[in-house]
Amino acid sequence: MRKQFIILISAALLITSSCASKADSQGDEITDSSKFCLNAQMKENTLIEEAVEQTIADQLTLTGKVSYDENNLVSYKSLIQGIVVRVDFELGDLVQKGQVLSVVKSTEIQGLLEDKRTQMNNAELLRKQLAVKKELLHDGLASQPEVSDLEYQLKSIQIEIDRISKSLRMYRSIGDGQFQIIAPQDGYIVQKDISVGQSISVEAEYSLFSISNLNRVWVMANIYANNLKFVQAGDLVQVRTVAYPDRIYPGRIDKIYHVFDNNEHVTKARVVLENQDLSLSPGLSADIIISKKNTAGKAFAFPKKAVIFVNNNNYVVVYKDDCNLAIRKVTPITGTQEYIFVEEKFQPNEKVITSNALLIFEELNK
Numbered sequence: 001m002r003k004q005f006i007i008l009i010s011a012a013l014l015i016t017s018s019c020a021s022k023a024d025s026q027g028d029e030i031t032d033s034s035k036f037c038l039n040a041q042m043k044e045n046t047l048i049e050e051a052v053e054q055t056i057a058d059q060l061t062l063t064g065k066v067s068y069d070e071n072n073l074v075s076y077k078s079l080i081q082g083i084v085v086r087v088d089f090e091l092g093d094l095v096q097k098g099q100v101l102s103v104v105k106s107t108e109i110q111g112l113l114e115d116k117r118t119q120m121n122n123a124e125l126l127r128k129q130l131a132v133k134k135e136l137l138h139d140g141l142a143s144q145p146e147v148s149d150l151e152y153q154l155k156s157i158q159i160e161i162d163r164i165s166k167s168l169r170m171y172r173s174i175g176d177g178q179f180q181i182i183a184p185q186d187g188y189i190v191q192k193d194i195s196v197g198q199s200i201s202v203e204a205e206y207s208l209f210s211i212s213n214l215n216r217v218w219v220m221a222n223i224y225a226n227n228l229k230f231v232q233a234g235d236l237v238q239v240r241t242v243a244y245p246d247r248i249y250p251g252r253i254d255k256i257y258h259v260f261d262n263n264e265h266v267t268k269a270r271v272v273l274e275n276q277d278l279s280l281s282p283g284l285s286a287d288i289i290i291s292k293k294n295t296a297g298k299a300f301a302f303p304k305k306a307v308i309f310v311n312n313n314n315y316v317v318v319y320k321d322d323c324n325l326a327i328r329k330v331t332p333i334t335g336t337q338e339y340i341f342v343e344e345k346f347q348p349n350e351k352v353i354t355s356n357a358l359l360i361f362e363e364l365n366k
Helices: 002-025 040-044 109-138 144-168 225-230 357-364
Strands: 029-031 048-050 052-055 058-068 073-076 082-087 100-105 171-175 178-182 187-192 209-212 216-223 236-241 249-261 266-274 285-292 298-303 308-310 313-321 324-330 332-335 339-342 351-353
Touching: 058 225, 073 187, 109 144, 216 225, 216 249, 216 285, 236 266, 308 357, 313 357, 324 357, 351 357
Parallel strands: none
Antiparallel strands: 029 324, 048 351, 052 298, 058 216, 058 285, 073 209, 082 100, 100 178, 171 178, 187 209, 216 266, 236 249, 236 285, 249 266, 298 339, 308 313, 313 324, 313 351, 332 339
């Protein structure tokens, strides 16, 4: 009887030794299929993916901010002296081109109208003089510099007429010396510095309001000197904001401003993004992620949620079948925003848990 007991113990030790050797050969793998099985409900909510070998990627993350598209931003500075009688908008309001934004009382609009009439009369006179000079030039009775001088004067007057006309398009007379300020384009009020009773003047350096449609925004990235070699115009990037950290906005570096900012000690790069759902609000801090060129070869890569960090070690849960799961230790090489690359090799068609991995890991360790 004692002899049979010794034989059984020896057999058990042999089996245990064999299992340990197998675990070592698979990369510190721990398997205990008797403890836990994936039920149908959990499996439905769990992602299981094949381990895939990929080219090792490295990423550079730049900080930055969402900004207005300056090519589609209208800032209104007062073109007249007057008093604000009424303000019909608030910061953040959506306004339409031609909409009344404010009413001011001023005596200077009439002066602009008279100035425009005077400049138009001057332009007409110059056109007639220019026609005569050109005929004289043709007959050899005038010089080319005389003609060029008249052309220059006419061009300067036309520029002034256009400036006045543009100014007058923003005002509409309603009598009693009062004029409405009209929205010059569709968009959102993104800056407001006007209130009832305020005195406005041409000398003021600030804008009374600014309008942008926000359908397209700029993301301005900060590039420190040591990272300039990694960033090129045309590079594909991923933008992530603090407001929506799980949302990635794909884009491309549109321009690099080759001027070093002495205050921030950075060079700026611009990413232009469509913003149809208005989730990219100017002023939001953002991360701009650029994939760096890498020649380090290939390695197996897993989504970040698939890799579990416990007691200074990293693990993945290997799926063989619903009742046959294993915890395998892995050694990270590098990582991106989405993936972690590891040193270990995996067998063809081998699968790992890529969601609910921590929950299953804990169940297997009970």
